Structure formats: structure tokens, C-alpha cells
Amino acid sequence: MRTFFALVGFGPTGWGWQLLLATWMTLSVSAAAFAIGLVCGVAGAWAKLSHSPAARRAGDVYTTVLRGIPDLLVVYLFYFGGSQVLTSGARLFGQSGFFGFNSFMAGALAIGIVSGAYQTEAIRGAYYAIPRGEIEAARAVGMPGFLMLRRIIAPRVLRFALPAMGNVWQSALKDSALISVTGLAEILREIHIGAGSTSRPFDFYITGFILYLVLTTISGAGFRGAESWTLRSERRA
Amino acid sequence: MNELSFIADTMRQLLTGVPLTLELTLISVGVGGALAIILSVLRASFTPFAWFVRLYVFALRGTPLLLQMFLIYYGLGQFDAVQRSFLWPFLRQPYWCAILALSLNTAAYGSEIIRGGLQSVPAGSIESARVCGMSGLLLYRRVILPLALRQALPAYGSEVIAMVKSTSLASIVTLMEISGIAYAIISETYRALEVFLCAGLIYLAINFVLTRAVAGLEIWLSPHLRPATS
Numbered sequence: 001m002r003t004f005f006a007l008v009g010f011g012p013t014g015w016g017w018q019l020l021l022a023t024w025m026t027l028s029v030s031a032a033a034f035a036i037g038l039v040c041g042v043a044g045a046w047a048k049l050s051h052s053p054a055a056r057r058a059g060d061v062y063t064t065v066l067r068g069i070p071d072l073l074v075v076y077l078f079y080f081g082g083s084q085v086l087t088s089g090a091r092l093f094g095q096s097g098f099f100g101f102n103s104f105m106a107g108a109l110a111i112g113i114v115s116g117a118y119q120t121e122a123i124r125g126a127y128y129a130i131p132r133g134e135i136e137a138a139r140a141v142g143m144p145g146f147l148m149l150r151r152i153i154a155p156r157v158l159r160f161a162l163p164a165m166g167n168v169w170q171s172a173l174k175d176s177a178l179i180s181v182t183g184l185a186e187i188l189r190e191i192h193i194g195a196g197s198t199s200r201p202f203d204f205y206i207t208g209f210i211l212y213l214v215l216t217t218i219s220g221a222g223f224r225g226a227e228s229w230t231l232r233s234e235r236r237a
Numbered sequence: 238m239n240e241l242s243f244i245a246d247t248m249r250q251l252l253t254g255v256p257l258t259l260e261l262t263l264i265s266v267g268v269g270g271a272l273a274i275i276l277s278v279l280r281a282s283f284t285p286f287a288w289f290v291r292l293y294v295f296a297l298r299g300t301p302l303l304l305q306m307f308l309i310y311y312g313l314g315q316f317d318a319v320q321r322s323f324l325w326p327f328l329r330q331p332y333w334c335a336i337l338a339l340s341l342n343t344a345a346y347g348s349e350i351i352r353g354g355l356q357s358v359p360a361g362s363i364e365s366a367r368v369c370g371m372s373g374l375l376l377y378r379r380v381i382l383p384l385a386l387r388q389a390l391p392a393y394g395s396e397v398i399a400m401v402k403s404t405s406l407a408s409i410v411t412l413m414e415i416s417g418i419a420y421a422i423i424s425e426t427y428r429a430l431e432v433f434l435c436a437g438l439i440y441l442a443i444n445f446v447l448t449r450a451v452a453g454l455e456i457w458l459s460p461h462l463r464p465a466t467s
Binding site for chain 2 (some may be wrong): 013064065068069070071072073074076077079080082083084087174176177178180181186188192197199200201202203204205206208212213216217
């Protein structure tokens with residue numbers, strides 16, 4: 001037990017600071033991915049709810065493809081594909097050699113676009129939960145489209161979609177572990193290095209296990225709190 | 238090499254990974270599904286186990302699958318007891334470690350799905366089975382489980398799709414299934430987009446067939462919902 005804490009603690013031979021930094025990295029890359037997913041989700045839901053058949057078809061393709069393909073492949077696509085685009089772009093400007101795509105950007109984009117597909121369904125489902133009467137009432141008082149979106153639809157959608165968004169956040173947090181394959185120093189990458197450079201791999205992996213559990217538990221409680229806060233004005237049965 | 242022959246060649250190589258992907262999926266869904274049923278029944282019927290099952294589900298659903306796979310594949314070897322045990326010939330092979338991690342992981346998600354199914358079994362059905370004198374295993378086998386599993390089937394279908402996608406993580410512990418081959422081709426040629434399209438197409442095809450199969454199974458198991466035929 002003492003060797004365990006010497007290994008992952010903050011002592012002279014401990015990995016504590018690295019792991020703390022890695023936890024911060026996991027949180028920031030997941031938050032970036034979640035934000036990108038939110039943008040993609042709003043766009044996707046808008047496309048799927050629109051009157052234009054082409055937009056609906058595009059939204060369908062987006063959610064079907066991104067929910068049917070392993071996230072790992074999407075990470076590879078953005079990481080290596082981004083480098084592919086950068087390298088050939090640099091060649092156009094007379095630069096030779098290989099240009100790597102930033103692994104934080106590639107990872108956040110990849111996980112973000114995947115979580116956007118799930119976000120789309122969450123937002124679309126929430127839109128259907130808005131009582132039609134509220135939208136009709138907004139129209140009846142003469143609200144133009146954008147004002148109605150801002151005052152009526154967006155707050156209602158946010159309230160109804162929050163539980164599903166909590167799940168999307170949890171999976172973005174867990175999927176961020178996949179970004180470790182690009183070498184980004186987040187939790188899994190850091191404990192993998194630690195496990196490889198000492199003779200105590202289990203100690204490192206179990207530390208990572210606990211770190212992820214702490215993150216998912218705390219953020220889960222946060223989302224539950226936010227949920228009950230948004231429901232404070234709802235009538236309860 | 239021109240574009241079309243590169244894609245054809247990539248497709249040919251990727252297709253050789255399909256059997257391994259399917260094998261990993263089928264074994265882990267089978268083992269994990271059986272484990273999920275056991276866990277959810279234990280949780281429903283024995284209070285002391287309920288805590289254990291809740292802890293299990295909490296731990297396995299709160300952490301990334303890749304970490305669980307690493308923990309089993311790289312982590313367990315730290316202990317001499319594991320290295321000396323009869324399990325070591327299995328636990329040092331990436332194949333069995335991947336299957337173990339996938340099965341344990343899907344068992345956690347699956348037990349929650351089946352728990353929902355168990356809760357949906359009408360109390361009246363259980364009471365009437367008890368009135369007929371059924372109890373214990375017979376009651377579960379004849380009444381509760383068939384009703385619960387049919388109810389859980391649509392949600393379980395999404396879990397199977399999630400498992401097909403999760404088998405791609407086995408490539409990180411060196412197994413050459415579809416994603417492993419895709420990674421090898423990408424790192425050899427740096428043509429990520431083409432390889433991604435080919436591999437994605439294969440995964441989509443597998444998932445399409447599986448979705449249809451689950452939907453068919455659902456219709457077959459729900460004769461009471463079919464419209465009457467003359």
C-alpha cells in the first residue's frame with residue numbers, strides 16, 4: 001500500500017502531478033468535444049426538423065453514419081486525415097515533409113462530431129416534447145421566428161434535453177480515452193506511460209480507473225443538480 | 238497506384254478482418270448477455286447481491302472500455318498469483334483479454350437493460366404463475382424471463398450495435414480485426430480518408446444487417462401484436 005501511494009502520490013518519485021495535469025487535459029478535451037457536439041447537435045436537429053427534404057436526408061445520413069461507425073475510426077480519420085490535408089496543403093505552398101495535425105484539435109473534433117450525432121437525437125426528441133400550444137401561442141402574439149426560438153423553443157428544449165445531454169457528456173468523457181492513441185497526454189495516455197515505465201502496471205491502471213470514476217460521478221451529480229434546477233418551476237405530480 | 242485499385246485493394250484487405258470482428262462480437266455478446274441475465278436476476282431477488290451488482294454496474298459504466306481492456310491485458314500480470322494460476326495461458330493472450338473486457342463491459346450495460354425488462358413484467362402474470370404453483374427457477378424460466386427479455390429486446394439491439402463498434406478497441410491490444418487492419422493500412426499509406434470510407438462502409442453494413450435481424454426477432458417474438466389475418 002505504501003509503495004502504491006509513493007507511485008501515484010505527489011512525493012519525489014510519485015506521478016501525482018502528471019496525473020493531475022492529465023486529468024485536467026481529459027476534462028478540457030472532453031469539454032471541447034462536448035461543445036463541438038452541441039453545435040453539431042443543434043445543426044443536426046435543425047436539419048432533421050426542417051421542411052426541406054434534402055436537409056432532412058443530410059441529417060439522417062449524419063446520425064446514421066456517425067452512430068454506426070466505431071469512434072476509434074473517426075479519431076483516426078481526423079488525426080491522420082488532418083495530417084494528410086495539412087501535408088498536401090503545405091506541398092501546394094512549396095513545403096515538403098510531413099505536417100502533423102494537433103492531437104487535441106483532432107481528438108476534440110472527432111469525439112465532438114460523434115457526440116453531435118447523439119446530441120441531435122436528444123435535441124430532436126426534446127423539441128417534440130414542447131406542447132404545440134406554446135408554439136401556437138407564440139405565433140399568435142406575433143413573435144418572429146428567431147425571437148420565438150430564443151424565448152420559447154431554446155429554453156424548453158434545453159430543459160427537456162438535459163437528461164439525455166448528461167448521458168452524451170458521460171460518453172464524451174469516456175470516449176476521450178480514445179484520443180490517447182494520438183499521443184495526447186490525457187489520463188489514459190499518462191497512466192499507460194507510467195505503467196510501461198515501472199514494474200507496477202496494475203497500480204497505474206487502477207488509479208486511472210478511480211480517476212475516471214471520480215470524474216463521471218461528480219459530473220453525473222452535477223447534471224442531476226442542473227436537471228432539478230431546470231425543473232424547479234414544473235408542476236410535480 | 239490509382240485511386241480505384243487502391244480502394245479495391247483496401248476493401249479486400251479489410252474484409253479479411255470481418256470474421257474476427259464478428260467472432261469477438263458474438264462471443265462477447267453471448268457471454269456478456271448470459272452474465273447480464275444472471276446479474277439482473279440476482280439484483281432483483283437477493284438483497285445482499287443487489288449491492289454487489291450495483292457496484293459492478295457503477296464501476297464498469299463509469300470508466301472507458303479501453304481502460305478496462307488495458308487493466309486486464311497489461312495490469313493483471315503484475316501479480317505473481319495471476320501469473321502462476323491456471324488462467325495465465327488465457328490472460329496473457331490479447332484475444333482472451335479483449336473478450337473478457339468486452340463481455341464484462343456489455344454485461345454491465347446489459348444488466349441495466351434487462352433490469353428494466355424485469356420491472357415491466359406485470360405483477361398479475363407473476364401472481365397467476367404463483368397461483369398455479371410455480372416458484373423459483375421455474376417461474377423465472379417460464380414466465381418472468383421470456384416476458385422481460387422480449388421487453389428488453391429493442392434496447393438490447395442498440396447494445397449489440399454498440400458492441401460491434403467496441404470490438405474496434407481490440408485492435409489497440411494488437412488484434413487484427415477491421416480497425417486494426419485499417420490502422421495498419423493508414424500508417425503505411427497515410428490515406429486516411431479512403432481507408433475510413435471503406436472500413437466505415439463495412440461497419441455500417443454489419444450494423445444494418447444486425448438492426449434488421451433484431452427487428453425481425455422482435456416481430457417474431459410478438460405474435461400478439463400482429464394484425465389478425467383471415
